Amino acid sequence: MEVLLKTENLETFIGQYHILQGVTFEAIRGEVTVLLGRNGAGKTTTLRTILGLSPPSRGKVFFKQKEIQELPTYKTANLGIGYVPEDQGIFPYLTVEEHFKIATKGKGDKVNERIETTLALFPDLKQFWRKQAGVLSGGQKQMLAIARAYINYNELLMIDEPSKGLAPIVVEKVMETLERMKGETTIILVEQNYLMAEYLGDRFYIIDDGKTVLSGEMKELKEHEEWRKKYLGIS
Ligand SMILES: Nc1ncnc2c1ncn2[C@@H]1O[C@H](COP(=O)(O)OP(=O)(O)OP(=O)(O)O)[C@@H](O)[C@H]1O
Ligand SMILES: [Mg+2]
Incomplete structure (x- = not known):
C-alpha cells in the first residue's frame, strides 16, 4: 500500500476564524478515501487547504512523500492533483468541447486520444459536445466537472460532494x-450522501469541528451505527 497523499495536523484560518484545527489523514493509491462530517465541519476547507487555495497556518501536506503545503495552487495542480469543486466551476457560455479544450491546453500531442477515452466514460457529454454547458442538466454538469478533472490523467482526484442537488x-x-x-x-x-460514501469508499475519516476525530475502513463504519449517529446525525 502506497500513501499517495497525507496531511499532518492541518490548521487553517479564514480571516480571523480558526476553521481547521488539526486535520490528519492519508489517501492510499488506488483507493477511494471518503471525508465525512456535518455541514460546516471543514471538509471543503480541507480540500482547499491541500490545493493552496486556503493555505494552512500550521501542519503539512505530503504528496508522494514531498511536502507541498507551501506550493502555489497551479504547481500543486501540475503535480497531478485534480479538483472538482462543490460548485462544479462550469462556464455556462462555453461549450462542452471548449471545456475539454481548456482542460487539455498545452498537454502535449495525445490530447485527442485522451478526449476519446474520457468520452467513452462519459457518453452523455458526446451528445452535448457543441452545446453550451449552461443547458446541461445538473447531473450532466457534474459529469462535465468530473470529466474535466479526469481527462488529464491526474494521479489524484479530489471531488467535493458530487451528489449535491441531484435526484x-x-x-x-x-x-x-x-x-x-x-x-x-x-x-x-467528500460526500454527505452516506450510501454513496459507503458504496464507493475504502476508508473513511470523519471531520468534526475542524478536526479529524474518527477513521477506519469503510466496512467498520457500516457496522457501527452509533458512530454514524454521533458524528453524522444519521442511522
Ligand atoms: N470564506 C469564509 N469566511 C468565513 N467563514 C468561512 C468561509 N468559508 C468557510 N467558512 C466556515 O468554515 C467552516 C467550514 O466550512 P467548510 O465549507 O469547509 O465546511 P464543509 O464541511 O465543507 O460543509 P458543507 O458540508 O456544508 O459543504 C464553516 O463554519 C464555514 O462557515
Ligand atoms: Mg463543503
Missing part, C-alpha cells in the same frame, strides 16, 4: 461513473 437516479449514475474510475485513479471524496 437519486442521477446520483446512481454519478456513482457508477466514479466506480469505473476506481482503481485507475486515486480519489478523495
Whole structure:
C-alpha cells in the first residue's frame, strides 16, 4: 500500500476564524478515501487547504512523500492533483468541447486520444459536445466537472460532494461513473450522501469541528451505527 497523499495536523484560518484545527489523514493509491462530517465541519476547507487555495497556518501536506503545503495552487495542480469543486466551476457560455479544450491546453500531442477515452466514460457529454454547458442538466454538469478533472490523467482526484442537488437516479449514475474510475485513479471524496460514501469508499475519516476525530475502513463504519449517529446525525 502506497500513501499517495497525507496531511499532518492541518490548521487553517479564514480571516480571523480558526476553521481547521488539526486535520490528519492519508489517501492510499488506488483507493477511494471518503471525508465525512456535518455541514460546516471543514471538509471543503480541507480540500482547499491541500490545493493552496486556503493555505494552512500550521501542519503539512505530503504528496508522494514531498511536502507541498507551501506550493502555489497551479504547481500543486501540475503535480497531478485534480479538483472538482462543490460548485462544479462550469462556464455556462462555453461549450462542452471548449471545456475539454481548456482542460487539455498545452498537454502535449495525445490530447485527442485522451478526449476519446474520457468520452467513452462519459457518453452523455458526446451528445452535448457543441452545446453550451449552461443547458446541461445538473447531473450532466457534474459529469462535465468530473470529466474535466479526469481527462488529464491526474494521479489524484479530489471531488467535493458530487451528489449535491441531484435526484437519486442521477446520483446512481454519478456513482457508477466514479466506480469505473476506481482503481485507475486515486480519489478523495467528500460526500454527505452516506450510501454513496459507503458504496464507493475504502476508508473513511470523519471531520468534526475542524478536526479529524474518527477513521477506519469503510466496512467498520457500516457496522457501527452509533458512530454514524454521533458524528453524522444519521442511522
Ligand atoms: N470564506 C469564509 N469566511 C468565513 N467563514 C468561512 C468561509 N468559508 C468557510 N467558512 C466556515 O468554515 C467552516 C467550514 O466550512 P467548510 O465549507 O469547509 O465546511 P464543509 O464541511 O465543507 O460543509 P458543507 O458540508 O456544508 O459543504 C464553516 O463554519 C464555514 O462557515
Ligand atoms: Mg463543503
